[in-house]
Amino acid sequence: MMEKMIFGRYIPGNSYVHTLDPRSKLVFVFAFIIIVFLANNAVTYALLLAFTLLVVLLSRIRLYFLINGLKPVILLLVFTFIIHILFTREGDVILDLGFLKIYEEGLKQGIFISIRFLVLVFMTSILTLTTSPISITDGIEVLLNPLKKVKLPVHELALMMSIALRFIPTLMDETDKIMKAQMARGSDLSAGPMKDRIKAVVPLLVPLFVSAFKRAEDLATAMEVRGYRGGEGRTRYRQLKWDWKDSLCLATLVLFAVLLFIYRS
Numbered sequence: 001m002m003e004k005m006i007f008g009r010y011i012p013g014n015s016y017v018h019t020l021d022p023r024s025k026l027v028f029v030f031a032f033i034i035i036v037f038l039a040n041n042a043v044t045y046a047l048l049l050a051f052t053l054l055v056v057l058l059s060r061i062r063l064y065f066l067i068n069g070l071k072p073v074i075l076l077l078v079f080t081f082i083i084h085i086l087f088t089r090e091g092d093v094i095l096d097l098g099f100l101k102i103y104e105e106g107l108k109q110g111i112f113i114s115i116r117f118l119v120l121v122f123m124t125s126i127l128t129l130t131t132s133p134i135s136i137t138d139g140i141e142v143l144l145n146p147l148k149k150v151k152l153p154v155h156e157l158a159l160m161m162s163i164a165l166r167f168i169p170t171l172m173d174e175t176d177k178i179m180k181a182q183m184a185r186g187s188d189l190s191a192g193p194m195k196d197r198i199k200a201v202v203p204l205l206v207p208l209f210v211s212a213f214k215r216a217e218d219l220a221t222a223m224e225v226r227g228y229r230g231g232e233g234r235t236r237y238r239q240l241k242w243d244w245k246d247s248l249c250l251a252t253l254v255l256f257a258v259l260l261f262i263y264r265s
Contacts, residue, residue, distance in 0.1 A: 006028030009169045010132050017059035017130045024246035026127040028253055029127045034226055035253070036116055045115050051256055052119040059126050066122055073121060077114055084110035115191065128165065129159065137162035138240055163219070167212075174211050 012018075017025070039045050056063055072079070088106030097103040128136070141158035149153050182203060 005216045009129060011129050012132075013060055015058060015060035015129065015130070017055065019127065019245065020130075021240055021242050021246045022135040022251055023133050023143055023240060023242070024249050025131055026136070026139045026143060027248055029123055031250075031257075032255055033120060033261060036120060037256045038114070038257065038264060039116070041263070041265045044260050045112055047256070047260060048119050049115060055126060056122065059130050061126060061129055066125060069125060070121065071117075073147065076220070077117055080117060081110040081114045086115055091256050113195070116173055133166040134238070136165065138238060142240060158229050169214070170215070172214060175208055176235045178207050178211075 036048065039048050053063075056066065083105045085102055086100075088109050089101070089103050090106070091104035091108075093101050094104050094107065131139075137158045140161060141154055144152070144154040144158065
């Protein structure tokens with residue numbers, strides 16, 4: 001399962017989404033997270049799915065690859081759906097088992113919230129899959145530049161966010177290797193009572209933390225050897241360029257937001 005984690009990974013390409021400026025993609029995703037909450041009925045959620053599918057097609061990332069990458073978070077998706085079914089008691093009763101009643105509004109809200117969660121995961125995954133960590137760092141730094149006036153260390157903050165993002169798939173791969181090594185030595189993390197499973201996780205966490213600190217130390221040493229002293233006085237090798245495609249991208253998002261607002265209940 002760990003090797004299927006897609007969040008934080010980057011797949012090089014030359015699609016329309018790949019060629020967008022990282023600033024436009026960051027603004028697009030953050031704005032989309034807000035726009036998602038405009039949907040509140042079947043029509044608007046159908047529009048959300050269609051719009052997300054359009055972005056996936058433009059990114060040329062295989063839909064199967066994205067769906068396969070959902071497996072690590074599928075339990076959270078199912079849990080959210082079940083919670084709404086069990087605790088939302090509005091509307092007509094569509095299933096009465098005596099000890100369990102499923103209401104129409106509970107089922108509807110469970111489906112809607114699951115769709116909302118799904119499209120958010122897809123959009124954030126497409127951001128990292130089509131944008132290199134270095135480009136994300138540059139985009140975040142430029143967008144946060146106005147905060148330098150209040151003495152916020154923008155460069156260091158953007159660098160930390162980029163490193164943390166890049167470490168996600170690295171730590172997932174490391175966890176997978178440690179789990180396979182433990183299984184080869186006879187350890188079974190998926191069998192036995194819950195108490196034994198929790199105990200079996202300890203031999204997994206210790207080498208994972210040791211490996212993470214070792215990687216962090218190696219990274220700090222490499223940055224120090226290369227003369228890194230923060231963002232003060234540094235020139236920029238990669239120049240970001242805003243194109244008409246970026247303006248079109250954000251204009252399309254605005255039109256989509258207007259469309260959702262019109263079709264709201």
